[in-house]
Amino acid sequence: MGAADAKLRVSEIFHSIQGESTRVGLPTVFVRLTGCPLRCSWCDTEYAFAGGEAMTIPQALERVASHGCPTVCVTGGEPLAQKACPELLAALCDAGYSVSLETSGALDVCGLDARVSRIVDLKAPDSGECEKNRWENLACLNRHDELKLVLASTADYEWAKSLLTARRLDAICPVLFSPVADRLDPTQLAEWIVRDRLPVRFQLQLHKLLWCDTRGR
Ligand SMILES: C[S@@+](CC[C@H](N)C(=O)[O-])C[C@H]1O[C@@H](n2cnc3c(N)ncnc32)[C@H](O)[C@@H]1O
Ligand SMILES: Nc1nc2[nH]cc(C(=O)O)c2c(=O)[nH]1
Ligand code: SF4
Ligand SMILES: [Mg+2]
DSSP states (O other): OOTTTOEEEEEEEEEEEOOSSTTTTSEEEEEEEOOOSOOOTTOSOGGGSSOOEEEEHHHHHHHHHTTOOSEEEEESSOGGGSTTHHHHHHHHHHTTOEEEEEEOSSSOOTTSOTTSEEEEEOOOGGGTOGGGOOGGGGGGOOTTSEEEEEEOSHHHHHHHHHHHHHTTHHHHSOEEEEEOTTTSOHHHHHHHHHHTTOSSEEOOOHHHHHHTTOTTO
């Protein structure tokens, strides 16, 4: 199927400030694809599980271009659950955007356009989706990508710390530890990271500090 007729289902396209990853703070256009095969217990984006608008890739590119911003983040839902997502990512790169992808890490990220910065979650036990982690993804990541662990409890933190050491995650790419909003005290997580001298980046969702949980922000 060519770029002109590949179909996407799009939950929303909006212009905001990047609130996550090492790109935090950069004005960014978000393309949120509909649907997700996971059900993380603490997911803040359940509205993207269904609905949305059918779009071709050229239509999506036109909507992105209307915002006049050079940085794009493709997210969801789980963006890679849509067959046309790799083609969308390549088309955005070809159009000259600096592109990141937010993904659960449950699907294969290895064949994607090398210009995309892959932000790959490793789902911790409290998410309820830990067994979906696709460990083969670790082998194809590089310094241009990021690993993210979103933690809801002491047990999640201990799990993440063991994983970091056992798999030398920080040798692969930057690693982010983030608290689940309203579940794990951010100060507590920050103190654990300092106490244990972990080679990770502490992360808070900046957009929630700025706009609470407003949709499209
Ligand atoms: C909504 S998900 C969409 C992309 C993909 N499905 C994934 O899980 O990475 C985007 C990011 O938001 C994070 N997230 C979702 N709910 C959250 C919450 N309640 N607190 C903190 N981060 C959350 C996810 O872990 C993920 O890193
Ligand atoms: N401002 C803002 N930054 C984000 N970074 C990743 C997001 C996501 O939902 O994947 C997100 C989001 O929803 N809003
Ligand atoms: S994988 Fe992402 S979108 Fe899907 S339920 Fe988990 S956090 Fe939400
Ligand atoms: Mg979000």
